Amino acid sequence: MNIAAAKAALSHLELDENPVSVRAKSRDFFWYSPVLKARLDHITADFVVAPRNEAEVIEVLRACYAHDVPVTTRGAGTGNYGQAMPLVGGCILHMKNMAAVVGVHPGRVIVQPGCLLKDLDAACKAHSGQEIRMFSSTWATATIGGFIAGGSGGVGSCTWGALRDLGNIIRLRVVTMEAEPRVLEFTGEELHRVSHAYGTNGIITEIEMPLAPAYDWVELFVTTQTFREAAQFAADLGNEPGILKKLITVFEAPIAQDYFQRVAPYMQPGQHLLALMIAPHAMDGFLTFTARRPDARIIWRTDWPDWQREPGPVFEYGWNHTTLRALKVDAQITYLQVRYAAPDHLARVEAVRAAFPPGEVMQHLEVMQEGGQTMFAGLSLVRFTTEARLDEIVKIHEELGCMIFNPHRYTLEEGGRQTVDDRQLAFKREADPKGLLNPGKMIAWDDPDFDFAGVYAYARMQVAG
Amino acid sequence: MNIAAAKAALSHLELDENPVSVRAKSRDFFWYSPVLKARLDHITADFVVAPRNEAEVIEVLRACYAHDVPVTTRGAGTGNYGQAMPLVGGCILHMKNMAAVVGVHPGRVIVQPGCLLKDLDAACKAHSGQEIRMFSSTWATATIGGFIAGGSGGVGSCTWGALRDLGNIIRLRVVTMEAEPRVLEFTGEELHRVSHAYGTNGIITEIEMPLAPAYDWVELFVTTQTFREAAQFAADLGNEPGILKKLITVFEAPIAQDYFQRVAPYMQPGQHLLALMIAPHAMDGFLTFTARRPDARIIWRTDWPDWQREPGPVFEYGWNHTTLRALKVDAQITYLQVRYAAPDHLARVEAVRAAFPPGEVMQHLEVMQEGGQTMFAGLSLVRFTTEARLDEIVKIHEELGCMIFNPHRYTLEEGGRQTVDDRQLAFKREADPKGLLNPGKMIAWDDPDFDFAGVYAYARMQVAG
Numbered sequence: 001m002n003i004a005a006a007k008a009a010l011s012h013l014e015l016d017e018n019p020v021s022v023r024a025k026s027r028d029f030f031w032y033s034p035v036l037k038a039r040l041d042h043i044t045a046d047f048v049v050a051p052r053n054e055a056e057v058i059e060v061l062r063a064c065y066a067h068d069v070p071v072t073t074r075g076a077g078t079g080n081y082g083q084a085m086p087l088v089g090g091c092i093l094h095m096k097n098m099a100a101v102v103g104v105h106p107g108r109v110i111v112q113p114g115c116l117l118k119d120l121d122a123a124c125k126a127h128s129g130q131e132i133r134m135f136s137s138t139w140a141t142a143t144i145g146g147f148i149a150g151g152s153g154g155v156g157s158c159t160w161g162a163l164r165d166l167g168n169i170i171r172l173r174v175v176t177m178e179a180e181p182r183v184l185e186f187t188g189e190e191l192h193r194v195s196h197a198y199g200t201n202g203i204i205t206e207i208e209m210p211l212a213p214a215y216d217w218v219e220l221f222v223t224t225q226t227f228r229e230a231a232q233f234a235a236d237l238g239n240e241p242g243i244l245k246k247l248i249t250v251f252e253a254p255i256a257q258d259y260f261q262r263v264a265p266y267m268q269p270g271q272h273l274l275a276l277m278i279a280p281h282a283m284d285g286f287l288t289f290t291a292r293r294p295d296a297r298i299i300w301r302t303d304w305p306d307w308q309r310e311p312g313p314v315f316e317y318g319w320n321h322t323t324l325r326a327l328k329v330d331a332q333i334t335y336l337q338v339r340y341a342a343p344d345h346l347a348r349v350e351a352v353r354a355a356f357p358p359g360e361v362m363q364h365l366e367v368m369q370e371g372g373q374t375m376f377a378g379l380s381l382v383r384f385t386t387e388a389r390l391d392e393i394v395k396i397h398e399e400l401g402c403m404i405f406n407p408h409r410y411t412l413e414e415g416g417r418q419t420v421d422d423r424q425l426a427f428k429r430e431a432d433p434k435g436l437l438n439p440g441k442m443i444a445w446d447d448p449d450f451d452f453a454g455v456y457a458y459a460r461m462q463v464a465g
Numbered sequence: 466m467n468i469a470a471a472k473a474a475l476s477h478l479e480l481d482e483n484p485v486s487v488r489a490k491s492r493d494f495f496w497y498s499p500v501l502k503a504r505l506d507h508i509t510a511d512f513v514v515a516p517r518n519e520a521e522v523i524e525v526l527r528a529c530y531a532h533d534v535p536v537t538t539r540g541a542g543t544g545n546y547g548q549a550m551p552l553v554g555g556c557i558l559h560m561k562n563m564a565a566v567v568g569v570h571p572g573r574v575i576v577q578p579g580c581l582l583k584d585l586d587a588a589c590k591a592h593s594g595q596e597i598r599m600f601s602s603t604w605a606t607a608t609i610g611g612f613i614a615g616g617s618g619g620v621g622s623c624t625w626g627a628l629r630d631l632g633n634i635i636r637l638r639v640v641t642m643e644a645e646p647r648v649l650e651f652t653g654e655e656l657h658r659v660s661h662a663y664g665t666n667g668i669i670t671e672i673e674m675p676l677a678p679a680y681d682w683v684e685l686f687v688t689t690q691t692f693r694e695a696a697q698f699a700a701d702l703g704n705e706p707g708i709l710k711k712l713i714t715v716f717e718a719p720i721a722q723d724y725f726q727r728v729a730p731y732m733q734p735g736q737h738l739l740a741l742m743i744a745p746h747a748m749d750g751f752l753t754f755t756a757r758r759p760d761a762r763i764i765w766r767t768d769w770p771d772w773q774r775e776p777g778p779v780f781e782y783g784w785n786h787t788t789l790r791a792l793k794v795d796a797q798i799t800y801l802q803v804r805y806a807a808p809d810h811l812a813r814v815e816a817v818r819a820a821f822p823p824g825e826v827m828q829h830l831e832v833m834q835e836g837g838q839t840m841f842a843g844l845s846l847v848r849f850t851t852e853a854r855l856d857e858i859v860k861i862h863e864e865l866g867c868m869i870f871n872p873h874r875y876t877l878e879e880g881g882r883q884t885v886d887d888r889q890l891a892f893k894r895e896a897d898p899k900g901l902l903n904p905g906k907m908i909a910w911d912d913p914d915f916d917f918a919g920v921y922a923y924a925r926m927q928v929a930g
Contacts, residue, residue: 106594107680107746129571160706167707167750188753210746213678215572239837241625242632242675281572281675285632288653372704374837
């Protein structure tokens with residue numbers, strides 16, 4: 001690793017070598033996890049480069065390849081799995097200068113990876129009343145490239161499914177990390193070589209995404225008396241094909257009472273909360289649906305605001321903003337990412353609820369489409385005590401038939417389905433022969449015999465100083 | 466029934482008293498059914514009136530009420546259940562002069578009932594690139610009012626579900642048949658008092674419907690070697706949330722070979738056919754999906770036309786156009802409307818296929834969304850022999866767990882779920898106290914004790930002359 005030589009070769013580009021800002025740009029939201037916080041807090045790159053175009057990306061990759069400098073790519077750094085953290089130092093490839101919306105067309109947009117989700121939506125809406133199908137709750141600060149390389153779904157997934165579902169990404173343009181980097185265009189089966197690969201096997205320089213109409217979504221909060229009713233409301237609403245929606249979130253009590261300061265005054269103790277986004281022209285259907293559930297009460301709707309202090313976008317209560325809001329109030333809170341598969345999702349949630357003492361695991365459910373059915377993605381809030389207990393909590397979920405995407409691990413496999421993604425590994429062999437892209441994140445590359453019995457610890461990780 | 470007095474009272478309106486054209490306007494596409502053909506062929510009204518606005522509708526209803534003249538409302542008369550046929554004569558209320566698109570807004574349109582589906586879509590597309598969510602295969606000739614009063618779903622239901630699903634109709638304005646007709650606005654739970662009620666309990670004068678984006682749908686024909694593969698292809702495609710689609714239809718061999726003259730030259734004997742409409746920006750996902758099925762072969766796509774004679778819109782092969790095309794070739798063909806409910810829809814179709822000798826029942830399946838799952842609506846082609854055998858075929862389906870919406874019956878109940886719709890009946894009591902609206906179509910009104918053991922025969926029906 002010849003840092004000095006790489007920096008010299010790239011000195012005509014936008015470089016950042018200030019240790020304070022380099023360290024800041026070497027971090028993401030890994031600190032949601034006390035486990036990752038303990039392991040990654042000291043991580044920092046040697047320098048940051050922010051290419052202005054694809055040619056400069058190629059220059060960076062060529063120079064870093066020549067000098068054996070690892071390259072970790074980042075957008076806004078809003079991931080929670082340490083996706084964008086350079087475990088062995090080296091170069092941070094910061095995409096902030098590649099943020100152009102290249103072209104908006106009916107049903108699709110071409111965009112550079114560093115574009116903020118918020119800016120992308122604004123451009124599509126201004127151009128032709130369109131918006132992206134789904135986004136993370138960090139919409140206001142996250143980039144489209146980071147969402148694709150480090151995310152899986154989000155606000156919109158209750159209608160459109162996950163990013164990995166066919167049709168939710170149209171095309172990715174990718175640069176390889178070789179002596180002479182190649183530029184490849186991926187569609188179809190090839191997309192998932194590099195989507196959700198944390199930048200371990202290629203750098204995305206252009207993205208084509210499907211669009212949906214940008215309606216003035218009505219955002220709502222709804223309370224119920226029992227958790228069962230809240231979960232059933234969410235599942236049933238997800239199953240209404242004629243009610244167009246963008247968000248269906250369930251919060252078990254006392255999440256809202258304890259962590260949602262602007263919502264809490266409008267709730268009774270013990271009430272459970274739903275956060276919803278409904279198309280304006282679906283409101284008649286939605287209100288009819290809701291009126292059939294006498295226990296459900298609408299306490300907030302953006303088309304009829306009546307609170308002294310408005311709560312802000314409801315999607316900034318859902319997905320991983322729930323954890324963020326809880327953490328701000330109670331530093332002991334962390335979370336788990338749980339898959340409650342259909343058709344038993346309601347029963348599984350109840351089984352999990354029964355398995356823990358009050359207050360240790362609080363249910364936060366997001367409705368998603370999966371294989372033609374609605375199911376729940378759980379981003380449960382967990383009151384952290386020890387790593388051992390956290391592992392036990394994971395194990396109890398798994399024994400009850402739930403899949404855990406463990407957000408207390410920094411590898412693709414442990415944070416995913418705990419299996420090697422052969423497409424990603426095969427493409428890494430081809431596109432990153434020296435293994436310089438985001439090292440330590442793909443176990444299959446570093447330690448093919450790892451058995452997932454314990455926590456993976458990347459041997460070459462920077463030592464805390 | 467004082468026809469002469471009613472006509473005199475309405476003489477300033479657009480009246481048609483010519484027996485030839487009155488008879489033509491007293492018919493719909495009931496003749497798809499040999500059973501209905503035998504029973505309804507002689508039916509004719511006494512006169513036709515075509516109101517130009519809601520005030521004239523009120524005049525017609527007031528005059529006919531005063532003179533005890535039955536009123537049967539029609540749009541284009543493309544229904545197949547005899548919906549628009551005046552079983553006791555009287556007045557045909559023809560909606561052709563009330564065809565205005567009143568207003569197009571983001572996600573919704575306000576329209577008069579006599580507007581052709583085709584004209585409605587053209588207006589919405591021209592205004593803001595929008596279109597209606599679903600339509601019958603008679604899109605080019607049918608009206609929106611007829612679709613709502615006499616239809617249940619169609620092209621688009623694979624994504625949006627049925628008309629009865631919450632959110633698929635927003636508002637209906639309805640005039641009652643009383644001494645002094647009232648004008649009512651229905652939303653929510655009230656919508657289904659009059660939707661799919663054949664005009665038996667009120668006259669729809671204005672409609673508000675949700676809209677979707679009007680994409681340049683890519684229309685395709687795909688062949689498979691086995692029926693099982695075709696049905697599985699359809700079910701799986703219906704379950705892909707990221708692939709936006711408007712039509713997924715399956716035709717068992719030899720439907721296409723025998724009845725689709727422009728398609729047949731591109732098919733091998735024994736091959737099965739799918740007709741599809743896919744959003745252009747979903748084509749990459751669709752082609753990936755299709756490539757995973759080596760047996761499936763695309764033989765036609767509108768974005769890449771290569772046939773000497775283009776086949777026309779693929780949706781004019783699906784829904785009840787399938788029956789129409791078959792009838793044109795073979796007058797012995799009729800059909801059944803079957804519900805193969807999820808999650809056993811594939812197995813049920815196979816069970817039905819095994820229950821009949823070759824060529825008697827040919828599978829035609831339409832993918833629909835229902836309660837959060839995809840299922841099949843079957844519009845099976847049936848080679849007709851006798852009424853007794855047709856009833857036997859119905860019975861065999863029912864014994865195999867399929868629900869039949871019998872298109873060889875002219876009543877709401879027999880063509881529906883064979884149960885009284887209490888909402889419709891209750892509203893008829895209120896809105897049509899003399900029972901003058903489309904008499905003979907609601908068994909619950911005429912014969913509350915009918916047990917559905919045999920075929921219902923309306924006692925007051927016109928006698929063949």
